[in-house]
Amino acid sequence: MKLQPWAELIMIQFSPQQVIKTKINLLYYLLAAALPWAMSILLLSACTPPQPLEITSENRNGISDNEILIGSSLALGGHAGYLGTQMLQGARSYIRHINDMGGIHNRKIRLITLDDRYNPTQCLYNTQQLILEKKVFALFCYVGTPTTVRIIPLINEARIPLVGIFTGANRLRQPVNRYLINIRASYYQETRAAVDFIVKKKQLNQVAVFYQYDEYGFDGLRGTEIALKKYGLIPVAKGSYVRGTLDIEAGLDKIIASNAKAVVMIGTYDSCAKFIKLARERNFSPLFHNVSFVGSKELARRLGPNGQGVMVTQVVPPPTLSPDTPPLPGVKEYISLLNTAYPRRKPSFVGLEGYLNARILVEGIKRAGPDITREKFINAIESIDQFDLGIQNPLTFGKNDNQGLNDVYYTIIQDGKPVLLK
Template sequence: MKTKTLITALGLFVAALAPAAMAENGVTATEIKIGMANALTGPTSGLGLGVKSGSEAYFKKVNAAGGVNGRKITLVSEDDGYDPPRTAAATEKLIKKDNVFALFGYVGTPTSKAALSMAVDNNVPFFAPFTGAEFLRAPVNKQIFNIRSSYFNEIEMQVERLVSDAGVTKFGLFYQEDTYGKVGKEGLQLALQKRKTSIAAEGHYMRNTEDVDAGLAALLAVKPEAVLMVGTYKACAALVQKAHAAGYKPKFFNLSFVGTANFIKAAGEAAEGVYITQVVPSPFDDSIPIVKQYQADMKAAGVHEFDYTSFEGYIDAAALVEGLKKAGPELTRAGFLAALEKMNVNLGGLDIAFGPQDHQGLNKVYLTKVHKGKPVSVSKL
């Protein structure tokens, strides 16, 4: 009799444990844990803080309305200082200690690369990194989903406008000496090869520094008509300021990753006339429904300054939530990834779609020019 009672009790104990054992990492009946590692301190902190503030504003609204299928989103954030070894350590913590459901909102190419193998090896979704690097797009990886357009797309537009609108034939490149800079250099080489030309001069600098003197000297030796910059806001601002001081004023172009508001603030008057390609619509154009929503939700979160970086974080969060909704109440990583591959949604006037062979949600590139201290949309140079 005692044996039978013991077996029954043991069976009930195992049954009670079964739901917990079968539960997906980072998911409970009331919570979904999302992990984020990016630069919250250091010379690139404006980007990490921007992405975080925009995404938090959206998550706050979703949670206030009851969450996703009854589960509220908890964002577990780590500071990596835009330093790949710190990114790797933070990612390991997020996956193995914090047990997050997915990784989200990483900022940077070298930092994303440092996190990627851990995400893939542990079957953790890697969603909406703030980088246009090609290795996150081709070949398609089942774990990786990008929202923003690629750097290759941005650079192709820059070169097309410079050639078609301004007749530029001599192109210069200023880049960060790491994976990010090399991806940008490859994109420029491809765009110029299509037009049977090549880079006329190039200079570089080291990540997390503003030591641009050697890079500027290399450009001044040739003085190309246009300089494409593949760097972060402080270094690019320093280059433009020092170039102007030396009497060199080519057509300067920045990629979206520079962080438009941060660049304009850092460069001051030297920012005037600099072109920046963007991968999301203007955060100031409230005729677009999602922009109006973004502005209202940022204000509700206590943020009254709008910029491209926080707006991109907001869009990324909105897309993530749509994917979670479509995965259904029985949330698993496999179900989430499968739902994303079928996702085609309109987020307040912005169409985001994925497919089995296309894990990039947006493809459009927008051109802006700094005018009177603000980024203004332009169609031609």
């Protein structure tokens, strides 16, 4: 089997026996990946309406005199269900608040949500349904790299904006795509912050990477490698697992054998929790450092006592009110609105991010004016400069910048809760 140049690069650090095994595994992975792609083509064909969708820069689908339709496909169940649920609750809390005040330009926002269970094929099907059948004005609050990457061609064809994506993947940022409106910092920024903390602050040079074997994990792995290169380092080991599984043992074995002193983790909360638990059972306790997609609150819950000292980078400030520091206005409003909309729910980093996504969605609709179109909406987003969200750091977009925030925060799990590391 002859691999493409990009695939050959993956093999450079392996022995001939490992290369053969890895090529076989890669072939299996590619064949497995082809099946859902073929299914998605069938789904696309099955969902295509008799008449082609009219796509123009002035498309006003989803706009009526008293309502604006917004669509979201996100994980509400499965291995990332916590993330989608928290994100949606934060977003809905703010949207409900806006609707209770009369909406925007006399229109209330109606959010249509579909569960994709963090499955790229289901996300593609859901997105097609939202665009072609539900005829939403814009897409909103998607969760995950593999899911969002799968729908980029559809977004480009429909010329429909997607606002607020719970992923830091570089592919959604470079090259700049004006239909993809990112709020949060990237995984490159998170992994750079993680490596700076590990190498510069903690003086640990033996760094391994544990990652999900898909677009999400590859992006985090690449970001970590770039950050390590700045210090003249490379990962001492790389271990992976397949998305949607908990088969982390092989990756754990590789990393334990390397005697790594720190592990940068790019995975979901269930797989990362299992990795850390099994590592500690085997008396392997390096510094574990996760990126924000892990969902720190759920990770901490699943780890219990095993979570003590685990690091997580965040892309929003802590969603808590502390008697020691003045409350951030944005955090204070999020907590208040969440308590009103979901009295039994506790604030979370993911929920705060959903709230911020909704703030930007609403701001774009406001600036676009009553005669809103998709192009006017995107232009309005691009006009946002130094916008105060009440989280200390202002947000800025531009024609050549589709990411509003760049800040990364360090948190550490202490006594079962992620707390800000000062």
